[in-house]
Amino acid sequence: MKNPLSPSLSRRSFIKTSALAGGGMLIGFNLFQACKPEVTPPVDITQLNFNDFNAFIKIADNGMVTIFSPNPEIGQGVKTAMPMLIAEELDVSWDNVLVVQGALDTKNYTRQVAGGSQSIRHGWEPLRQTGATAKQMLINAAAAQWGVKASECTAKNGVISNSSGATLGYGDVVTAAAGLEVPENVTLKDPKDFTIIGKDIPNVDLDKIITGKSLYGLDYKADGMVYASVLRPPSFGKKLIDCDETSVKKITGVLDVIKFGDKVAVLAKDTWTAMKGKKDLKVTWEVDSKLENTEDHDQILTSLLEGSEFKTMRKDGNVKEAFAQADQVIERTYESPFLPHNCMEPMNFFADVTDEKVRLVGPIQTPAGTAERVARLLERDVEDVSVEMTRMGGGFGRRLYGDFALEAAEISKLAKKPVKVVYSREDDMTAGIYRPAIKYRISASIKDNKITGYHLKEASVNSNMYGLIPNFFPAGAIENYQVDVANYKSNITTGAWRAPYTNFLSFAEQSFFDELSEILEIDRIKLRLDLLQKVKGTTDEKIEYSPERLEKVIQLAVDKSGWGNAKEGVYQGFSAYYCHNTHVAEVAEVVLENDLPIVKKVTCVVDCGIVVNPLGAKNQIEGGVIDGIGHAMYGDFAFKDGEPQYKNFNTYKLIRMNETPLVETHFVESNASPTGLGEPTLPPAGAAVANAIKAAKGIRLYKQPFIKNMKSKDLLG
Amino acid sequence: MPIYNLKVNGQSHAVEADQDTPLLWVLRDHLNMVGTKFGCGIGQCGACTIHLDGSATRSCLLQVSMVDDMEITTIEGLSEDGGHPVQQAWKEVDVPQCGYCQAGQIMTAASFLSQNNTPDTSEIRDAMSGNICRCAAYNRIEKAVAVAATKMK
Numbered sequence: 001m002k003n004p005l006s007p008s009l010s011r012r013s014f015i016k017t018s019a020l021a022g023g024g025m026l027i028g029f030n031l032f033q034a035c036k037p038e039v040t041p042p043v044d045i046t047q048l049n050f051n052d053f054n055a056f057i058k059i060a061d062n063g064m065v066t067i068f069s070p071n072p073e074i075g076q077g078v079k080t081a082m083p084m085l086i087a088e089e090l091d092v093s094w095d096n097v098l099v100v101q102g103a104l105d106t107k108n109y110t111r112q113v114a115g116g117s118q119s120i121r122h123g124w125e126p127l128r129q130t131g132a133t134a135k136q137m138l139i140n141a142a143a144a145q146w147g148v149k150a151s152e153c154t155a156k157n158g159v160i161s162n163s164s165g166a167t168l169g170y171g172d173v174v175t176a177a178a179g180l181e182v183p184e185n186v187t188l189k190d191p192k193d194f195t196i197i198g199k200d201i202p203n204v205d206l207d208k209i210i211t212g213k214s215l216y217g218l219d220y221k222a223d224g225m226v227y228a229s230v231l232r233p234p235s236f237g238k239k240l241i242d243c244d245e246t247s248v249k250k251i252t253g254v255l256d257v258i259k260f261g262d263k264v265a266v267l268a269k270d271t272w273t274a275m276k277g278k279k280d281l282k283v284t285w286e287v288d289s290k291l292e293n294t295e296d297h298d299q300i301l302t303s304l305l306e307g308s309e310f311k312t313m314r315k316d317g318n319v320k321e322a323f324a325q326a327d328q329v330i331e332r333t334y335e336s337p338f339l340p341h342n343c344m345e346p347m348n349f350f351a352d353v354t355d356e357k358v359r360l361v362g363p364i365q366t367p368a369g370t371a372e373r374v375a376r377l378l379e380r381d382v383e384d385v386s387v388e389m390t391r392m393g394g395g396f397g398r399r400l401y402g403d404f405a406l407e408a409a410e411i412s413k414l415a416k417k418p419v420k421v422v423y424s425r426e427d428d429m430t431a432g433i434y435r436p437a438i439k440y441r442i443s444a445s446i447k448d449n450k451i452t453g454y455h456l457k458e459a460s461v462n463s464n465m466y467g468l469i470p471n472f473f474p475a476g477a478i479e480n481y482q483v484d485v486a487n488y489k490s491n492i493t494t495g496a497w498r499a500p501y502t503n504f505l506s507f508a509e510q511s512f513f514d515e516l517s518e519i520l521e522i523d524r525i526k527l528r529l530d531l532l533q534k535v536k537g538t539t540d541e542k543i544e545y546s547p548e549r550l551e552k553v554i555q556l557a558v559d560k561s562g563w564g565n566a567k568e569g570v571y572q573g574f575s576a577y578y579c580h581n582t583h584v585a586e587v588a589e590v591v592l593e594n595d596l597p598i599v600k601k602v603t604c605v606v607d608c609g610i611v612v613n614p615l616g617a618k619n620q621i622e623g624g625v626i627d628g629i630g631h632a633m634y635g636d637f638a639f640k641d642g643e644p645q646y647k648n649f650n651t652y653k654l655i656r657m658n659e660t661p662l663v664e665t666h667f668v669e670s671n672a673s674p675t676g677l678g679e680p681t682l683p684p685a686g687a688a689v690a691n692a693i694k695a696a697k698g699i700r701l702y703k704q705p706f707i708k709n710m711k712s713k714d715l716l717g
Numbered sequence: 718m719p720i721y722n723l724k725v726n727g728q729s730h731a732v733e734a735d736q737d738t739p740l741l742w743v744l745r746d747h748l749n750m751v752g753t754k755f756g757c758g759i760g761q762c763g764a765c766t767i768h769l770d771g772s773a774t775r776s777c778l779l780q781v782s783m784v785d786d787m788e789i790t791t792i793e794g795l796s797e798d799g800g801h802p803v804q805q806a807w808k809e810v811d812v813p814q815c816g817y818c819q820a821g822q823i824m825t826a827a828s829f830l831s832q833n834n835t836p837d838t839s840e841i842r843d844a845m846s847g848n849i850c851r852c853a854a855y856n857r858i859e860k861a862v863a864v865a866a867t868k869m870k
């Protein structure tokens with residue numbers, strides 16, 4: 001029988017229960033289905049069986065709850081936070097909850113992106129509903145056993161009570177509950193009754209991490225597996241002509257050398273031998289397309305800013321007119337380099353391609369998309385391809401791209417063996433999908449000491465800011481407002497990097513407003529707050545941020561940081577930004593040691609709605625702030641004749657402990673739905689530091705990385 | 718290929734490997750101990766830190782031929798079941814984000830604290846600065862080392 005799909009079916013459609021053979025109940029649901037912004041039921045519920053679900057809650061007859069979550073951990077704490085949402089509404093003690101990584105079914109659900117900082121926002125309602133549904137079934141079973149109405153029973157901490165004081169544990173009724181119908185309507189808790197959400201819960205994988213258990217893609221092994229080290233073109237714009245592998249094949253332990261496309265893979269019985277063999281390949285490359293240089297990019301981006309080939313992303317009023325009538329026009333240009341992701345765990349992937357199936361295992365955030373691409377590459381049915389996700393040693397956007405999985409699949413197919421592709425750090429840094437180099441030019445018209453117009457231009461490599469960004473602050477606050485973008489197509493691969501675009505735009509914008517307040521001689525905080533007043537009550541539905549929430553984080557940051565009352569020798573810088581649905585304000589404190597700016601402390605105020613797991617949330621916030629400072633201060637990259645000039649950590653500098661500030665975090669109390677924290681504290685950090693450096697040294701920074709550009713201007717002692 | 722006799726976490730292992738194979742890859746690929754991590758291969762990140770006769774050493778730079786018969790301790794052998802004071806402190810402070818660098822951080826901290834269990838903040842910051850954490854969990858690592866120091870007194 002086919003059920004017509006109706007909205008009221010939506011919960012049943014992603015939850016299904018069954019009794020466990022040895023007692024207990026299994027609740028299956030689709031985590032990704034449940035966590036999409038709008039829940040849409042799968043095609044035909046009656047056809048679903050348990051293989052169609054990728055997440056399960058097992059309630060055993062001793063009351064223990066196991067949550068099998070397929071959402072792998074990338075370092076953002078979702079593997080801990082998402083089960084917390086279920087456990088809260090299920091109303092069990094967290095001590096009785098075990099979180100286990102489940103396998104992923106890539107067959108039935110296609111739009112799966114795992115581990116991103118939006119997971120918690122999208123999972124907030126559906127995951128709690130799943131927990132509440134299970135709880136209601138347990139209550140219904142207890143009520144039936146007592147012969148009372150379910151409405152006369154309550155459940156708390158794994159125990160159900162009725163009005164006459166009788167109690168039953170979840171374990172006592174779970175097997176009976178498994179046979180009941182899935183209830184249609186359940187009530188979610190009032191946030192004031194939360195006992196798990198809002199509590200400090202340690203990372204569920206802590207024990208495994210601190211004892212060195214196998215968790216990551218690089219740790220994965222399978223029977224008969226060989227290791228592959230891949231030689232790729234040394235420069236963007238070169239292709240493979242010829243490869244002489246005679247000497248490599250003589251190395252003991254080298255099993256095979258395989259050419260595919262413009263790449264050569266050396267297969268060996270262990271990683272080291274494969275890497276060694278790769279170094280020994282004698283290869284001829286040929287120029288295939290333009291070999292680009294950093295100086296070229298610099299000039300091209302500047303001429304794009306000065307040209308007229310723009311796409312307008314938002315236009316309010318008439319900036320041209322405002323600029324024509326202005327007393328003064330302020331124009332500043334901000335520049336940032338390409339950046340590699342440098343995940344701590346280098347890219348790697350396992351593939352076993354046989355006639356029957358294609359099995360892929362490794363750290364990836366886009367399993368379904370990758371399965372499709374592999375299927376297309378190998379000309380196989382996507383049903384034949386399975387992807388298992390491991391814990392990931394960082395992502396920062398790099399693991400959205402499955403290029404490494406495709407390599408593994410192709411090599412395994414040609415070698416007819418299970419293969420693990422392992423990148424060296426040099427491979428990882430030179431075969432990157434980089435943050436594009438970007439220049440922003442911001443102009444403002446001033447009339448009667450007021451900002452009357454604001455024009456933002458973006459010149460970027462390969463792609464431009466996504467459509468929501470032009471509706472961030474200061475959209476709506478300035479009458480004449482325009483955002484224009486232009487790009488240059490390069491053969492250097494680029495892509496998403498933690499907080500795409502905003503990671504640098506925030507620096508440009510918040511430096512610009514800081515400078516404007518100096519020029520206009522208006523207090524820095526007042527300038528920002530005055531602009532926000534104009535946005536309040538806006539009827540423009542496109543405006544992404546909330547002026548009230550931004551105002552609140554600004555005021556709280558002023559308050560908590562002791563803004564304006566720094567000790568002698570301590571210089572403060574301010575920055576406030578909205579992105580990824582989260583409002584953030586930061587105050588950086590800089591001191592000078594031997595004339596060098598040292599960031600000592602950052603006060604970070606965050607409005608991310610309800611804080612699901614403060615312990616994990618603060619870790620994200622601290623990491624985001626320090627990452628933002630590290631890349632703004634030190635992150636540099638360059639190309640010469642298409643070849644990346646930084647290849648490992650001896651020349652590429654990542655921030656280290658002795659350079660890190662103390663991050664002090666404050667949350668705005670809120671009952672709003674939670675938003676993600678993996679990204680939004682990074683963007684404001686660069687400007688907070690730049691503005692503090694301005695206060696300390698009188699130098700305005702327009703270019704990242706700061707340290708290099710300060711040095712090149714010979715401004716350091 | 719030569720055979721080396723390695724003493725890892727109190728156990729002897731005979732390993733057949735090229736003399737220039739870094740201990741890191743012998744541990745990971747030959748002995749199946751994957752707790753020691755690969756981050757850079759050139760001694761810059763600390764992900765591969767192990768103890769060699771008690772002191773923190775980068776296993777990516779140590780050729781297997783150099784460690785024959787020396788005492789090697791890896792994260793798997795630092796304690797039974799994570800009971801070392803540094804591991805305990807790491808739990809208390811809930812340090813990891815992605816967690817990938819943490820075995821190396823713990824091994825560096827354990828060796829440092831065994832030589833100085835009353836470190837001040839700047840000593841901790843200097844001692845830990847050879848270990849990169851790309852997730853920048855530095856505030857927590859710093860705090861956890863201080864907590865571990867109090868446990869080791």
Ligand code: FES
Nearest residue numbers: 756757758763777
């Ligand atoms: S892998 Fe040994 S120091 Fe980085």
Ligand code: FES
Nearest residue numbers: 815816850851852
């Ligand atoms: S926790 Fe991710 S690299 Fe340190």
